[in-house]
Amino acid sequence: MKATYIAVCTLLVVLLLAQVQVSTAVTCSPTQLSSCVSAITSSQPPSQLCCSKIKEQKPCLCQYVKNPNLKKFINTPNARKVASTCGTPFPKC
Template identity: 40%
Template structure:
């Protein structure tokens, strides 16, 4: 199995092993709410702007600072595919140093 094949497995394992609201507001549930984006992120393919992925990203925009500051989730948002998805959905992944 190639290294790239292990990324989705690692993401699923992280989702299953981590509590959802570790240091976050109750409605910021990255692993579960952004699940429609994981295949796009891991394959570095842009979703359609009206896709379910983009819709949940827009719904979770206020949570992105919490996600990038949390080491449990931040690595997912630092994958090259996350930038591709963010650009396709017209979302900016914030720099953790600019988050309050």
């Protein structure tokens, strides 16, 4: 009985560790943030889709800020406000 309990616990730990290690890599694509354009360029609140995309693209935000073509859109007070409203702190790159 004790050996079965230990085997089951070991199996659960292995499965949990496997779940943690399996993560999907984010594909950095600024077009993923297209749902945020109206919120960034106006005073409209961000949509749920916008917020989910910002959270998804969070690892890519510094890359976008450093891109001269995107910097003028990403590094603005409205973009910072949208990120804050979505609960995603603006990155310190």
